[in-house]
Amino acid sequence: MTTARKTTTVFLTVLCGLLLTIVGLTQRWPTWIWPVLAVLLLTVPAAAFRIASLRRGSVPVSFEEQLTAAPVERTECHVSRVALPSQWADYNFVFSATVRWYLVESPGNAPVLNPAGLAVEAILSRARAVTERREPGQFSLVQHELSGVLSRMCPDSTDYLQAMAENVSLTLLEQDQERLDRLADVRKDKAVWEHQRKYEQSKRQYLGEDVLKDTGSAVVWWLAKNDEHVEKTVADLALLAQLTSAANDTEIPERLQNLLSQQPGEQNAPEFLEKDPAPAPKEGNAADHLSGFFDAMGFTEGDVRRAMLAKQISVIITQQNRHETAEDVLRRFDPPTFAPNIDEEPNSNSDAPDEPSGSPVI
Numbered sequence: 001m002t003t004a005r006k007t008t009t010v011f012l013t014v015l016c017g018l019l020l021t022i023v024g025l026t027q028r029w030p031t032w033i034w035p036v037l038a039v040l041l042l043t044v045p046a047a048a049f050r051i052a053s054l055r056r057g058s059v060p061v062s063f064e065e066q067l068t069a070a071p072v073e074r075t076e077c078h079v080s081r082v083a084l085p086s087q088w089a090d091y092n093f094v095f096s097a098t099v100r101w102y103l104v105e106s107p108g109n110a111p112v113l114n115p116a117g118l119a120v121e122a123i124l125s126r127a128r129a130v131t132e133r134r135e136p137g138q139f140s141l142v143q144h145e146l147s148g149v150l151s152r153m154c155p156d157s158t159d160y161l162q163a164m165a166e167n168v169s170l171t172l173l174e175q176d177q178e179r180l181d182r183l184a185d186v187r188k189d190k191a192v193w194e195h196q197r198k199y200e201q202s203k204r205q206y207l208g209e210d211v212l213k214d215t216g217s218a219v220v221w222w223l224a225k226n227d228e229h230v231e232k233t234v235a236d237l238a239l240l241a242q243l244t245s246a247a248n249d250t251e252i253p254e255r256l257q258n259l260l261s262q263q264p265g266e267q268n269a270p271e272f273l274e275k276d277p278a279p280a281p282k283e284g285n286a287a288d289h290l291s292g293f294f295d296a297m298g299f300t301e302g303d304v305r306r307a308m309l310a311k312q313i314s315v316i317i318t319q320q321n322r323h324e325t326a327e328d329v330l331r332r333f334d335p336p337t338f339a340p341n342i343d344e345e346p347n348s349n350s351d352a353p354d355e356p357s358g359s360p361v362i
Contacts, residue, residue, distance in 0.1 A: 091136040119163035122156035143170035287332040
């Protein structure tokens with residue numbers, strides 16, 4: 001029976017005794033009733049509560065323990081955005097996780113502990129041992145590695161508790177990620193440039209030390225590339241001799257001097273020198289091209305506009321000190337009105353009919 005119930009029982013017993021005493025005094029009960037009344041006041045309430053307790057049964061032990069148990073201690077905490085070192089200086093991982101622990105039984109004289117602090121210290125120490133050996137660019141892979149390493153309950157350095165971590169997150173600062181991306185681009189570009197440079201060096205070495213080592217090597221190489229056209233190789237002997245001498249910075253041997261008597265137009269350049277052939281010169285002089293221009297404009301032979309334009313163009317050519325070309329244009333188109341003097345201005349008092357006011361000035 002609890003203290004509250006005992007107090008209630010005593011209060012009810014005293015209250016009943018007072019009521020019966022008042023009633024007995026007012027009714028003038030006999031003297032022998034008072035001892036009987038006192039016995040009843042003591043035994044009846046006790047018997048009633050005893051019967052009630054037997055009908056309810058005993059109080060469960062677990063319920064009594066819950067009433068007297070100490071508050072449950074917290075066994076987890078969250079750490080957020082803790083900087084952990086990586087293999088590269090000044091590039092840190094950003095670590096977050098939920099830390100869980102449980103206390104190991106310790107002797108009675110153990111000091112007062114902060115289990116959350118010990119558990120966090122143990123987890124960060126285990127995480128740092130992994131991250132400081134990893135490159136920052138591998139943070140997504142290292143995150144999964146940490147999830148496995150920290151998923152086991154392991155004792156801390158004091159052996160007072162064991163700790164583990166859940167919901168592990170590992171990232172990089174945004175600025176560090178941008179720097180790593182730029183460094184990766186530079187490394188890739190450098191690798192491509194190195195391959196190109198080695199390719200060019202290999203090609204120069206092949207041409208200088210093998211193909212163009214001397215005229216004989218150049219002829220054999222060119223013959224191998226044109227094995228079905230021997231006459232082409234023979235026609236290119238002079239050019240190969242000059243090319244070999246220029247590549248080795250030496251004079252052409254005397255025994256090959258007679259090859260240079262060939263006309264330049266008769267020499268056919270090798271294919272590797274003919275990647276950008278020079279365009280063939282176009283035939284015809286300035287007057288021929290001007291005639292084609294007039295034809296394209298619709299100014300046929302005998303058209304006065306043809307002669308007028310030829311006159312004006314000849315004046316412009318003369319101003320550029322191309323007198324022969326200007327005279328050739330005048331002779332070609334032979335404008336009779338302007339032939340005596342190419343610099344003479346038209347006479348405004350001539351009998352020639354005036355042009356319509358609406359015609360454009362050429």
